[in-house]
Amino acid sequence: MDNLTISILSRAGGRAENQDSFGSCPTEHGYLVVVCDGMGGAKGGSAASKLAVETILDKVSNTTLDDAGEILADAIIKANSAVYQAGRTYPELQGMGTTVVALLVDDDKATAAHVGDSRIYQVRGTDKVFRTFDHSMVFELVRRGRISEEQARLSAESNVILRALGTKPDVEVEINTDLPYLKGDRFLLCSDGICGAAPEKDILKLIGKDRSVEKTAEILVETIDNLGIEKGGGHDNLTAALIELNTNSKIPPQMNKKNKIIIGILAILLIISIGLNIWGLVMH
Numbered sequence: 673m674d675n676l677t678i679s680i681l682s683r684a685g686g687r688a689e690n691q692d693s694f695g696s697c698p699t700e701h702g703y704l705v706v707v708c709d710g711m712g713g714a715k716g717g718s719a720a721s722k723l724a725v726e727t728i729l730d731k732v733s734n735t736t737l738d739d740a741g742e743i744l745a746d747a748i749i750k751a752n753s754a755v756y757q758a759g760r761t762y763p764e765l766q767g768m769g770t771t772v773v774a775l776l777v778d779d780d781k782a783t784a785a786h787v788g789d790s791r792i793y794q795v796r797g798t799d800k801v802f803r804t805f806d807h808s809m810v811f812e813l814v815r816r817g818r819i820s821e822e823q824a825r826l827s828a829e830s831n832v833i834l835r836a837l838g839t840k841p842d843v844e845v846e847i848n849t850d851l852p853y854l855k856g857d858r859f860l861l862c863s864d865g866i867c868g869a870a871p872e873k874d875i876l877k878l879i880g881k882d883r884s885v886e887k888t889a890e891i892l893v894e895t896i897d898n899l900g901i902e903k904g905g906g907h908d909n910l911t912a913a914l915i916e917l918n919t920n921s922k923i924p925p926q927m928n929k930k931n932k933i934i935i936g937i938l939a940i941l942l943i944i945s946i947g948l949n950i951w952g953l954v955m956h
Contacts, residue, residue: 675919676703676777679889682911685865686900691717692863692911693770695725699733701743702778705913709771709790709863711836712759716768720755720838724770727751732776740776740783741849748772748785748837748845755838769836773804773861777915780922782851782859787835787843791867793860794851798880800872801925802851806864807835825868852925858885859915860892865908869896879914889914 684690691710696703708724710717731747751772759768771788784792786804789811794802805811809832810824824830837843853859860879867875878892893910900907 675779675917677885677916677918678703678705678913679886680705680707680911680913681889681893683893683897683909685897685910686905686907687909689718690909691721692865692909693718693721693725694861694911694913695729696913697729697733699776701732701735701738701740702776702783704729704732704774704776705859705861705915706772706774707790707861707863707911707913708773708837709788709865709909709911710768711770712765712768716759716765717770719758719765720768720770723755723758724751724772724837727754728772728774740778740781741785741847744774744776744783744785745845745847748774748787749843752787752837752843753841756841759838767839769838771833771863772837775859775861775915777853777859777917779919781849782853782921784848784851785845787837787845788833789831789864789868791860791862791864793858793862793876793879794853795858795860795876795880796854796856798876800876801857802848804846804848806833807846808833822871825871830868831864850923852921852923853917854920854925855917857917858888859917861913861915863909863911865910866892866896866912869899869907869910885914885916 694707696705706725706728708721710721728747728751737743759765771790773786773790773792776783789806789808792804810827813819814824
């Protein structure tokens with residue numbers, strides 16, 4: 673697929689081992705990007721994330737399904753089974769698991785899938801167009817209006833996730849289909865070492881700057897890594913996959929809420945103006 677530019681960077685951060693994994697490839701169904709954040713044991717986290725990425729890339733590349741949402745869901749469910757079985761087969765990998773975010777971009781639209789607290793952002797300029805919602809304990813409180821997203825990010829329980837691949841025989845995959853995009857839009861797939869390290873508005877500013885995709889990804893990871901070092905080190909692994917679209921999707925983007933409000937206000941003002949003009953004519 674020639675309509676996008678991609679840069680992926682991953683660092684261990686303040687940890688002894690990088691348990692994040694990533695992969696990308698063109699397929700018959702669009703360009704696929706996957707980021708996984710592993711967890712569990714000395715070897716388990718990296719093994720889980722690597723196995724999940726490899727399985728998803730393979731299953732999407734060789735699927736007989738046609739619908740993008742079904743393709744991603746099927747591949748991730750099979751990755752869950754692979755990680756779960758490996759954890760039961762090898763004692764040193766028992767209890768391992770991984771989060772996943774996956775994006776499949778074709779000429780018509782983008783399709784996003786996720787399990788856990790790794791995230792996908794779609795940014796237009798510096799405006800957030802779309803974002804996945806973490807499967808975590810604190811973000812359930814956000815969903816219910818009990819705490820703010822920034823309070824969730826700073827919570828001591830921010831790393832308690834409610835869904836992951838490999839921890840149970842079955843997994844529920846959240847799919848967001850038919851995401852339209854415009855030329856210049858950027859998608860960020862990242863582990864929580866990125867999105868949990870700084871306020872969302874700061875991350876949006878970093879990825880929305882008018883720099884090349886490669887330079888932007890480099891600055892994003894470098895900035896987050898330095899924040900962790902300034903706070904004493906020991907910070908989480910950092911993985912960021914940044915994609916920029918070079919064409920418009922065939923599905924047209926919907927008007928955003930801000931523009932809808934502006935048009936609504938202008939329409940009301942126009943109606944009032946017409947009404948006043950008619951009233952003036954009647955009175956004369």
